[in-house]
Amino acid sequence: MKKIRIGLGALLLLAGIVLFIIPGSMFLVLGGLLLLSVDVPLARIWLKRCQSAMSRSSAKLDRLILNRKLRS
Secondary structure, three states: OHHHHHHHHHHHHHHHHHOOOOOOOHHHHHHHHHHHHOOOHHHHHHHHHHHHHHHHHHHHHHHHHHHHHHHO
16 A cells, blocks of 8 residues: 555656646646655655745745735
8 A cells, every 4th residue: 555655656746847837747746745645754844834835925826916906
């Protein structure tokens, strides 16, 4: 089961990196890191980094959209 989880996680991670240009492919990267984080401690660190980066960017985007609406 561990080999299948690592193989599937690596496959999702690589597919997400290859398809990085397409919107929504970040979910493949997160899914791959999620599967890998069960068995690989380094993947857990990268998963936390990706999650915090996504939180910061979504908060920044929310502020930007709110400021544009308030100006109108």
